[in-house]
Amino acid sequence: METDNRFYILFPNHHQGLRLSQLLRERGIDYLIAPTPRQLSTCCGISLIVKGGDLEEASQVIAEHEIVVEKIAPAPKRDGDWKYRSC
Amino acid sequence: MTGIGIDIGSIATKGVLIKDQSYYRVILPTGWNPRAAGHEAIAKLLALSGVERHGVESVVVTGYGRVAFDSADRIVTEIKCHARGVSHLYPEVRTIIDIGGQDSKVIQLGSSGQVVDFAMNDKCAAGTGRFLQVMATALGLEVSELGNVEDPNKLLAVSSMCTVFAESEIVGLLARGNPKEGIIAGLHQSVGKRVAAMARRMGVKPQVAFTGGVALNRGVKRALEEELECSVMVVESCQYTGALGAALLACQSGKQ
Amino acid sequence: MADYREMWSNLDMDLEKHDVLCQVLPEVFGEVYLSQQKRPRGMDFYDFVVSEIHGVRPAELIEHQKSGGKVFGTFCVYVPDEIVFAAGGIATGLCGGSQFWVAAGEKVLPPNTCPLIKASVGARLDKTCPFFRIADMFVGETTCDGKKKAWEILASEVPMHVIDIPQMKRAQDVNAFEREIHSFIKVVEDFTGSKISADSLGESIKLINNKRKALQRLYEARKAAAVPISGKDALLVTQIAFYDDPSRCAQMANQLSEELEERISRKEGVFPEDTLRIMISGTPMAIPNWKLHHIVETSGAAVVVEESCTGTRYFENLVDETAPTLERQVRALAERYMKTNCACFTPNSARIDDILRLAEEYKVDGIIDTNLQFCNLYSTESHLVKQALAEKNIPVLHLETDYSEQDFEQLRTRVQAFLEMLRE
Structure with missing residues (x-):
């Protein structure tokens, strides 16, 4: 998946996230399961990343299937090159 | 055939420009910004040799700052560049x-x-x-x-x-x-x-x-x-061996 | 957002310190893993596990404990998980792979101890890993001096059983290991209060064999000319296999393998066609240690196999499933585990045979033989590895490293120079 113009979809629990990933997969919408970046929430856990261009379709799926979403936010920008760090 | 080799080291940035049989070289402190040091070395080499930027067929960058440098045609490790530079001379x-x-x-x-x-x-x-x-x-x-x-x-x-x-x-x-x-x-x-x-x-x-x-x-x-x-x-001009090797590789890849 | 803070504080974890770890992981995982192209869809599960790394699995283990089950924390591929599962327990790998825990380990351990031991001790003492808080019993072994002494320190925290691993592979050593497994059975039976039978052990032998078979299948796919999965992704699967539920592990690895096999039939790889194929041999890379794979795979090469505990040593060789009695089953276990070739044995020439065999099977262009800093065993053995590979004209690069990021650029220079050599 391209790295610019990505959005994070956050959930109250992982069940909602996994359900949406299943539905997006069926619809052929590209996504990534990702740990939630600290800039977006202080709690750990899964989010889904979708491309900006797919956001509208993903939102439709969310509405149609009543997926509980905590928030949708643009991926945090990083300044300059990423330098490897250990975790 | 004109090629530039830049060796961005932790302390000094070295540059060599080869134009046909003529060699030009510069050295400057790397400072805190390896990318800027690399660009400065290129600018100085061009001024020194009178070659225009578009007249340079290839730029090969080496040294620890090579990864940060943004406009190299090719990135090569110091190891290969030193080998190339030294074996060219000796x-x-x-x-x-x-x-x-x-x-x-x-x-x-x-x-x-x-x-x-x-x-x-x-x-x-x-x-x-x-x-x-x-x-x-x-x-x-x-x-x-x-x-x-x-x-x-x-x-x-x-x-x-x-x-x-x-x-x-x-x-x-x-x-x-x-x-x-x-x-x-x-x-x-x-x-x-x-x-x-x-x-x-x-x-x-x-x-x-x-x-x-x-x-x-x-x-x-x-x-x-x-x-x-x-x-x-x-080695003669020992600080420049890496940059020389890079410049030789630049000339070589330009030919290909 | 999943909120596990209540669970963590019930485990008496240091939430503030733990939070620092939680901060870094998303960024690193994003850059190292999620930036890769053409990843198999089957990696979704593993991305999910990492995203909930200290949440979902710990919660499952706690559920198991609530229904009276025991959790055994282990640190080595020589510990027979089959025994634990046969008694209704759960075995979970505890090896620390995070730099974050190293400083905590250094409070009690000499600085010249390997980072895996430091991180493991540090994770427990600093109360920053739920798995280390959950395990009812730690199972150590005698594979190296650093670990032997570390068990004595950890034993003051948690009940500890140490399995005596032989140092040689003569017939009497296999017999000795067989006796060790019998003693381990006794310990596990006493601790769980449930008796192990030929039936239950037979079941758990199948359970763990199935996990091994699934991982073998995954690695088989990496032999394809167009590699269908990155080395980083395959490493993640193996790392997670150490602590995931074994039957789910098998199911997910099989599912992923199926996708990879489809890719192979379409000749669809994750790297360009002429990408160099690299084997990494040596010491384990516990999660989240992805440093070397990241360097190799961002320098224009692919890791196609790991000859390590987080690689082939973990799943090669199956336990004979046909043994009819408990006695014979234990014998079969001893025989299977003693086939694993770790540098803690002397002599250990079979490991060199393994490396040569894998180099051929996976058609590697070169080998990076690596050991964690201060691992005297693997570091010394690297000399013999290098010698044997030189005889066969297989290029090898030896690297010693730890979990920190400080040597990243130096390692990158070495790896890139090695790859340049392979291309010449």
């Missing part, structure tokens, strides 16, 4: 010892100058230019003075190879009234020992060439010869 060389600001390397060359094997120091500063820099500061000297100040006849063994321990060791030696000349000879021996051990592990085949900024220090050359029990030749 085709008979089979072993290269390169001691730079933060790395020391031993490179083994094959009969056509290709890299056959190499070894590099680990992340510690022992046996590198940094080690000598720290010691020079502790002795109140410039690092470039060390080679001329040493007196191997008064050699005092410095047993610590670790930069931190060696620093306190020489402070102790000074406090006890020992001459600087002997301490410095001991420091050179320590670097020589460390690098020679690395070289021996791989096998030392003559001729041995010595390159990198530390090759300017004749005390380290002396120590290396003693430790390796063979003569060590200091």
